[in-house]
Amino acid sequence: MGTVMKVRIPTCYDKPGTSQLVQSTQNDNLVSIVLPTVHEVDLFTCFHPVFFHIQMLWELVLLGEALVVMAPSPAESSDTVLALVSCISPLRYCSDFRPYFTIHDSEFKEYTTRTQAPPSVILGVTNPFFAKTLQHWPHIIRIGDMKQAGETVKQMKVKKLKNLKTLDSKPGVYSAYKPFLNKDEDIIKQLQKQHTEVETVDLVLKLKDKLTQAEREQLPLRPGTLTKLQAHIDSVILSLPDDLQGILHKPSTP
Template identity: 80%
Template sequence: RRGGRAMSLRERSSGGAVVEAGEDAAAALAETDGPGRCLSLLPWDRFSAWLHCACVVGFDLELGQAVEVIYPPHSKLTDKEKTNICYLSFPDSNSGCLGDTQFCFRFRRSPGRKVSLCCFLDQLDRDLPVYLKKDPGYYYGYVYFRQVRDKSLKRGYFQKSLVLISKLPYVHLFRTMLKQIAPEYFEKSEAFLEAVCSDVDRWPPPIPGKILHLPIMGIIMKLRIPTYRDKPGTMPIVQNMHQADAQISMALPTVHEVDLFRCFCPVFFHIQMLWELVLLGEPLVVMAPSPSESSETVLALVSCISPLKYYSDFRPYFTIHDSEFKEYTTRTQAPPSVILGVTNPFFAKTLQHWPHIVRIGDIKLPGEVPKQVKVKKLKNLKTLDSKPGVYTSYKPYLNKDEEIVKQLQKGVQQKRPTEAQSVILRRYFLELTESFIIPL
């Protein structure tokens, strides 16, 4: 077995020392057997530690959305998984996403699949904070979608998505990676994708707590994956400190976080109530104009209770074609504990029985904090075009904290960078969550 060999044999490091598998497996695999190489596993094992596969989804006039390429070719996806990837990789037609759009989705894995390297990946998983641990039942899809006019095509538009499928919730890492490789892929096609995947297969394992150097098509991404030992709210700075780092093109400040302030700006005055709803596992739907806005907002909601893990289901982008559509929209039972991000106007009617609805307008870099608005009544939500706001009859337990509002408003007036605003907001959510945990 591929994974069995990696964990059951004793590996010899380049220095000649024998390393026992087990507790030191991750460390052993991080040793090199040559310049920039990890100890030899089978081909594509290092790739599999980061990604399941890369897919290209195009539009066929007869078939509609279709998976055109899966790489590496031996990667296994069931028909159900392929169908979900097809529909989740394209914005709904009403979104009108011209140009390039990035977003992410999450979908259920088909049961019964054996996982290569499972022991090794479990070892790495053990050192992660609880909110970054893999959920074996789900995959993430990280999408770079391009739609441009092309008169040479029968439909008049070029429409294609490059999608990275992974078990890892490293949103910022894969978003950054796609931003670097996708535009070039659309120009150079399949040979370029093969080269990208070969680069990933040279990466070191995703070991928490280590500074990792990940080469990808001529640039090097430098990053650190958090560990459970890190103090909540702190983030060791990854920066170019030594002369030897001169070739590094990009230091990532985070592998998993989204721009919290930018995401919450449209519903700024309700952040405390939204934190309560997420903490309680209440059914919540985010209605947004595009998959980019819906996915970022859902991910921001899920992260606001950190360092706790959100254990209910969440779908950053959800469509009417999703295999769980009927399960999540039925009126014969109470809405499940899930956070859905949607863009299709049809959901305004289908999900109008849900108790909490967040309506997001276009997310722009916040030049000003929106004027204070009251929580809206659910009966006032008629269509997806309704005004942005929170539609619910929920009565919060906590009194509104005016101090955080003033602090962030002052930041906007002083043109404080949105990254700094996000740090303040993240610290505020952390204090809320810790004050909830302390008596437990």
């Protein structure tokens, strides 16, 4: 019949940082699970344009620094802000964050004033107007269109804030911050490799399902087409590590 979820929405009386489990009756036979968020984002996709600065961004979020994410759409702005908040997990981000901040928000004047230092908050914006009004913020992340799966990411240096003056500024990280930790190139390479393998496994599983569907429904294909496709799939599987090969060699669910 599907999945039944019993949800408890926090109230104004709940203490921040705590969670109340949903009380179930004897007949429910349910297991209570705390979901930190109902919206999980693909961290690799969100950080793709600034992937080589992931350690510095992790450090900035961990320290509660004021951050601005400038993105071309509300969806990309929101996803990137949520990805930043999630990147320090299992630690909890205790400062404020606004996945989609606009000029109509009540804190607009407070956040854009130059008479005081920016607060500890992560803002996600799309209005080009913010490129000027938030130029005094210490750390600005400029996100272009989200990259498609399989596209390579180019390594870019951290740019100076004074270069973020025009509305057509290039994507990148604009900051004068010097990280305490040295960049670990091995970790970055491993993350890239793992993500590529995950994408390959996902693609192979989809192709195997399509192949099984074609055989089951006896689609009108040229003789030998399915055999050739299966051979290509097998060659891709053989290029993967042994543990992934074991997963992919399992028969597809009919």
